Amino acid sequence: MNFKELDQMVGWEQDLDNIDWKSMLKDIDRALMDNLAAELGFRTYEQLEQASERIVQDYYIVYLSDGRYVWWNPVRYAKEDPLYFANKEEVEQYIASLLKLDNEKRAQLQVGLARIPRMKRCAVCEYEFNPTDPARSKWDSKEEQHEFCSAECAMEHVMAEMKEDFTG
Template identity: 50%
Template structure:
């Protein structure tokens, strides 16, 4: 019993809570289709009050909030007009504010889906040694080439 109490006393609760928070954010990213929260955040635009929007490779839009994720799932919309209508109604946007929303959504770039791992990603603007429109990373590009080589070898 004393060993158990000593173990509990030695737990760094702040570190544990930070790890749980990060795991929840990564789970949110995975639910939307991204490998990590950082990738999701980079591909998204801020709407208002911690609500974000991203344009997915299949042309849907995902609307999400990292602070309310444990209580409310991300919302998915089939087209731009539907998500604009939802946001405008939620925040009571009219006239100038509605136009700002539309302009802001024009700044959100559509993500791509990696041909190897199938995660969403925002194509890199830097040139790499791999096709940055097809693969999310050099690792996925390399794994894809190795997979093709193995298939050729087996045949």
């Protein structure tokens, strides 16, 4: 081994020592959460989290626009895929069995599941969104834009219609 190769190895080791591993792990965790959100049809992890109901510990349920329920866990996502259920009865049965709920707790679960709002799919960007989100009133105070997840998508739709009117 010559001195030039040795010098390059020392430089590489110094670069490795200077990596901010905490920041890198945080970026990886963020990317995983964004991937989870995208997998479930949401623009951001925050929107997925806001649209979901926490059931127990780190387990959440979300009610998608296509009528399916999804059981997911952000902590275990790298090892455990979200579970999809065709209807409320299936997800209720799964949770009741998993948590070994008695009749009283199962009744509470039924009430909780009934409160989860069904998401809608945006007509423009096709992301899932919560139509009951109070933040929507800031840009849709008359509740006329129920097909769109955001003011930007509503405006994009209007602009596309205007362009079509002009170009035929």
